[in-house]
Amino acid sequence: MAKNMEKITSRDVDFAQWYTDVVKNSGLVDYGPVKGTMIFKPYGYAIWENIQSILDKEFKKVGVTNVYFPLLIPASLFNKEKEHIDGFAPELATVTKVGDKQLGEDLYIRPTSEVLIIEHFAKEIKSYRDMPLLYNQWTNVMRWEKTTRPFLRSSEFLWNEGHTVHSDPKEAKDLTLKMLQIYKDFATNHLLLPVISGQKTEREKFAGAQETYTIEALMYDGQSLQSGTSHYFGDNFAKAFNVKFQNKNQQEEFAYTTSWGLSTRLIGAIIMTHADDQGLVLPSSVAPVQIQIININDSEEVISTSTNLFDSLIDDYKVFIDKSDKSFGFKISEAEIKGVPIRIEVGPRDLANGVVTISRRDIRSKEQVKLENVKAYIDEQIKEYDKNIYKIALKNREERTFTANTLEEYKAVLDKKLGFVLVPFCGEVSCEDDVKEKTQTNSRCIPDGIKQEKSKCFNCGKDSNYKVYFAKAY
Amino acid sequence: MAKNMEKITSRDVDFAQWYTDVVKNSGLVDYGPVKGTMIFKPYGYAIWENIQSILDKEFKKVGVTNVYFPLLIPASLFNKEKEHIDGFAPELATVTKVGDKQLGEDLYIRPTSEVLIIEHFAKEIKSYRDMPLLYNQWTNVMRWEKTTRPFLRSSEFLWNEGHTVHSDPKEAKDLTLKMLQIYKDFATNHLLLPVISGQKTEREKFAGAQETYTIEALMYDGQSLQSGTSHYFGDNFAKAFNVKFQNKNQQEEFAYTTSWGLSTRLIGAIIMTHADDQGLVLPSSVAPVQIQIININDSEEVISTSTNLFDSLIDDYKVFIDKSDKSFGFKISEAEIKGVPIRIEVGPRDLANGVVTISRRDIRSKEQVKLENVKAYIDEQIKEYDKNIYKIALKNREERTFTANTLEEYKAVLDKKLGFVLVPFCGEVSCEDDVKEKTQTNSRCIPDGIKQEKSKCFNCGKDSNYKVYFAKAY
Structure with a gap:
């Protein structure tokens, strides 16, 4: 910390x-x-x-x-x-x-x-x-x-x-x-x-x-x-x-x-x-810094290596070297909290072996990578990073997508776990007002790509022409 | 019109x-x-x-x-x-x-x-x-x-x-x-x-x-x-x-x-x-359209030539082909009023000779240019265009830059022609208020790059430490 x-x-x-x-x-x-x-x-x-x-x-x-x-x-x-x-x-x-x-x-x-x-x-x-x-x-x-x-x-x-x-x-x-x-x-x-x-x-x-x-x-x-x-x-x-x-x-x-x-x-x-308990996790497309280089000390070898790395990456990525006199540990924490996708640590012990240590923010990995492979490694890992955070989000959505046919079922679902709940709905404003009052939730959308069929409204029991996602919402 | x-x-x-x-x-x-x-x-x-x-x-x-x-x-x-x-x-x-x-x-x-x-x-x-x-x-x-x-x-x-x-x-x-x-x-x-x-x-x-x-x-x-x-x-x-x-x-x-x-x-x-009496004249750097292509008719030859020209220019310039059904004359007038730096007219008679007609908005030139030379011609002419409009503006400024040592001289200058007038000035707020009241003009700046020497204020006659440009201003 x-x-x-x-x-x-x-x-x-x-x-x-x-x-x-x-x-x-x-x-x-x-x-x-x-x-x-x-x-x-x-x-x-x-x-x-x-x-x-x-x-x-x-x-x-x-x-x-x-x-x-x-x-x-x-x-x-x-x-x-x-x-x-x-x-x-x-x-x-x-x-x-x-x-x-x-x-x-x-x-x-x-x-x-x-x-x-x-x-x-x-x-x-x-x-x-x-x-x-x-x-x-x-x-x-x-x-x-x-x-x-x-x-x-x-x-x-x-x-x-x-x-x-x-x-x-x-x-x-x-x-x-x-x-x-x-x-x-x-x-x-x-x-x-x-x-x-x-x-x-x-x-x-x-x-x-x-x-x-x-x-x-x-x-x-x-x-x-x-x-x-x-x-x-x-x-x-x-x-x-x-x-x-x-x-x-x-x-x-x-x-x-x-x-x-x-x-x-x-x-x-x-x-x-x-984001997670360590702070932000930013999609690489919109991250202000995609790669942060952190020097362990300011020896000539470390500085020149990190400068060379910066030069080899800056045409393709948003790269940042924190040159402030904050401590190494502080800089690591800050890069984590700020959700920087890829972090490169440059230190003398690694350099003696011709490597640097590269971390991915999503899985908090630590991999020693040969200097000549850094660019190729990052090209691959940043794609994996984006894929992985999408996958995690999709999994959460899928695990939180439910169906219900009556108000009782609907309440029971939400009592267990919040999420999107697909229900047959009449579409009436007064009926939705009623749901809102009873459950503090409302409709999110009549979804695309869902088979729509006639049924009975989950709340009022009148004819329903379509299914609607209801949810608690911000 | x-x-x-x-x-x-x-x-x-x-x-x-x-x-x-x-x-x-x-x-x-x-x-x-x-x-x-x-x-x-x-x-x-x-x-x-x-x-x-x-x-x-x-x-x-x-x-x-x-x-x-x-x-x-x-x-x-x-x-x-x-x-x-x-x-x-x-x-x-x-x-x-x-x-x-x-x-x-x-x-x-x-x-x-x-x-x-x-x-x-x-x-x-x-x-x-x-x-x-x-x-x-x-x-x-x-x-x-x-x-x-x-x-x-x-x-x-x-x-x-x-x-x-x-x-x-x-x-x-x-x-x-x-x-x-x-x-x-x-x-x-x-x-x-x-x-x-x-x-x-x-x-x-x-x-x-x-x-x-x-x-x-x-x-x-x-x-x-x-x-x-x-x-x-x-x-x-x-x-x-x-x-x-x-x-x-x-x-x-x-x-x-x-x-x-x-x-x-x-x-x-x-x-x-x-800008001039025909409308805007826009510097090429900030012009929304740098080159406008206007087709004289919609014959196949004309359309394909203008499309090829567009393709050959679009990587380097902001190019616009007006495909609306407005008349040829209307499109010409509009390009002029909107201050488009370069206009290319593509018509069958010109094409029979392998040329198009290119106009520069500043000098309202009309030059027949061989198709294969269009890109090189425009590369050169757009630079000349920018140089020329700067030169005209500089000439106006130079012809409207004056000096005066007393309020009488100052008024006499402005009565003849508005512009920047360099005067020795005391710097006092009250004195400048007085000038403003008498002439509806005020100071613009204590200019860089002007030899500053001690003198007497052009308005109040007290000691002046520097020369200042006064002018009527928007």
């Missing part, structure tokens, strides 16, 4: 405390002075930069262009779509004055930018030829929260919000699903989160949307975390904001819109899926 | 109207619903993305790490540094409630983040070993403005704000100047703005700083635009926020801080320096 680092509670003893300990000791974030806000320190922000960089390229491949819309939304504009304002009203941070001067109208800090962007679309599209417009912005948003936790729930968070407008409902719907697929591929292949995907129920869909699609990740403790959503609005917003265009038949028609978002919550998902 | 584009007023007839026309017709921005805010449309935001991408690499080369601090600052925190709050108080957008609930304390939307970051530094640094910390964030900030113009002055803008803390005042001062140099090199070499640099006078320095350094660009109309600033705070903020560390002699000492920022104003500087 390094100095200045407090002991991390075991995740099997107290998962919530474990999470707090890991977040604090790994140097990702600090708390901001306003309740519920957080400071992204360099190590935490670097993960977000890596997420942005990968996703931004994927967005651009499908023709999405980045934009920036203003932070503040006039109350009168927000109030135009009733479900939307009802959904957000209690969480809206409101600017009422500038200096000492009261404003004529309340201005909301954006909780999301649908209304600003749809109003802009109204000006931009006259004809079907002007569409689609595929916009995205990387911004901060605010939704005031009563209870907050770093990454999972904070009054301010960072995200991408995509907004598109189309002349054709099918094209809009396809885009909605396309963006969900980009999120799913990213979560699966880069964050190594074995997410499930599907449609949200009526109760859980986004305020103002016709359909909401989601990816859901299962945390180590068996709770679900919504990790990215994509919304098909149909012409709901277009009608509320009068967004019309002239179609190919020279007729006026309301346009079709979508939005999709993914936020810094994902960093919470990474932690609660992969 | 293409359809849907209004005529651009000549910049020699009405510079302000010309600016508005260019901004509007080139599709960079639109106005937001809250007065003084703006929407960055894809073409405008892409310029900012290019600026970010180049500068971010330069910052990281000197060890700067990106972070994200919260949007909202409690009033009690902001009020700790008196000069700072006095400087910003009237411009602060203030959150007073969430939903219907009044907050216990006013929260300001950041106009800049010094106070948040210095408070965080206080927690992070115990010893000289913990420094330097070199932080940067790319964010939105708000400073409520009475009169606003796109890019130049808006209530919300985007910028980088760097904040650093050091154990040694010389190191902090050196960093301040280093970051100014990065800004200057970037403005000169990438934006092709022949900026001058130097220190701000007492009156013009940043609220709370000991020293402020600036780069100033001269616009086509002879007005100056502050284009990037770097501030040395000494231990001013450290004292106000009690940021102490243990130095090498085991004694407590206040830390030394800096900050530096550059904003979307720069896009205004690019426009007002390089």
Whole structure:
């Protein structure tokens, strides 16, 4: 245990405390002075930069262009779509004055930018030829929260919000699903989160949307975390904001819109899926440091070897040599807590044998590797590392995926072990309200790739048209 | 003149109207619903993305790490540094409630983040070993403005704000100047703005700083635009926020801080320096499209030639083929108004001779170039293009740089032609207030690289220790 680092509670003893300990000791974030806000320190922000960089390229491949819309939304504009304002009203941070001067109208800090962007679309599209417009912005948003936790729930968070407008409902719907697929591929292949995907129920869909699609990740403790959503609005917003265009038949028609978002919550998902009692375990794609080189002393031989190793790896990996005067043991602990995938220790005794010691963070291995083989060894081991942490997460999800046909069965499952529980469900909002009240759980999604058949709702017993995953969720 | 584009007023007839026309017709921005805010449309935001991408690499080369601090600052925190709050108080957008609930304390939307970051530094640094910390964030900030113009002055803008803390005042001062140099090199070499640099006078320095350094660009109309600033705070903020560390002699000492920022104003500087009566002229480094290929018809030969050209250029340039069904003439006009550096027209008559027609936006040339020579021709011409627009801007600055020794001389110069006027100046705030009142101009900087000698102040006649550039400014 390094100095200045407090002991991390075991995740099997107290998962919530474990999470707090890991977040604090790994140097990702600090708390901001306003309740519920957080400071992204360099190590935490670097993960977000890596997420942005990968996703931004994927967005651009499908023709999405980045934009920036203003932070503040006039109350009168927000109030135009009733479900939307009802959904957000209690969480809206409101600017009422500038200096000492009261404003004529309340201005909301954006909780999301649908209304600003749809109003802009109204000006931009006259004809079907002007569409689609595929916009995205990387911004901060605010939704005031009563209870907050770093990454999972904070009054301010960072995200991408995509907004598109189309002349054709099918094209809009396809885009909605396309963006969900980009999120799913990213979560699966880069964050190594074995997410499930599907449609949200009526109760859980986004305020103002016709359909909401989601990816859901299962945390180590068996709770679900919504990790990215994509919304098909149909012409709901277009009608509320009068967004019309002239179609190919020279007729006026309301346009079709979508939005999709993914936020810094994902960093919470990474932690609660992969981290362990020694600290973070970061997927190599988004790790700020993929390989850390630690020198046992500062002899000429050690320094020159670690410099050569650095030079041989830096074209392919994010490599860091900690040159501070912290102790060897401290540096080891820090690399572990920070979840650096691969650690190379360079010391005189090893060098006498022409080797260095390489550790993998996931399995905490220690392997002596000949200097000439280091690059090849790491190329292989970093792939194995990623495969292994995905496998562990998938195993957890599989061991925590259940079925139930009645509320009693459902409760019995959750009493034993939290997880995804597939149940036949009627889809009614009031029935889901009832489940929520009785069990503090709700639906996560109507999953893709599951055979859907008619049955009786697990709660109310009415006809059910599909099966739905319910779970306790963050 | 293409359809849907209004005529651009000549910049020699009405510079302000010309600016508005260019901004509007080139599709960079639109106005937001809250007065003084703006929407960055894809073409405008892409310029900012290019600026970010180049500068971010330069910052990281000197060890700067990106972070994200919260949007909202409690009033009690902001009020700790008196000069700072006095400087910003009237411009602060203030959150007073969430939903219907009044907050216990006013929260300001950041106009800049010094106070948040210095408070965080206080927690992070115990010893000289913990420094330097070199932080940067790319964010939105708000400073409520009475009169606003796109890019130049808006209530919300985007910028980088760097904040650093050091154990040694010389190191902090050196960093301040280093970051100014990065800004200057970037403005000169990438934006092709022949900026001058130097220190701000007492009156013009940043609220709370000991020293402020600036780069100033001269616009086509002879007005100056502050284009990037770097501030040395000494231990001013450290004292106000009690940021102490243990130095090498085991004694407590206040830390030394800096900050530096550059904003979307720069896009205004690019426009007002390089654009002309036909629209934008964008430096190739930051142009969203560097080469636009326009097909005269959609014959097989034309399409396949333009596709081949695209493929041969796309590894080195940002290339765009407009495949919309807009007319040929419209596409030409649009490429001109949008300031695309190089335009290639592909048509059957040219192809019969094995050539395409290539135009440079700056000199509006039209050159027939053999297909096999296109890449080499463009490699050369795009360099010439950048050189030429820099040369034109430099010529304007040189023709608008003057000297004066008395207020009468100064007024006489400005009556003839606006520009930078080098004057001996006492440095007193009250004297500069007086100049401002009499002439609506103020000092821009105490320039680097100018021989500084003792003289008499051009306004008050008292002893002057240095020469200062005064100018009318945006």
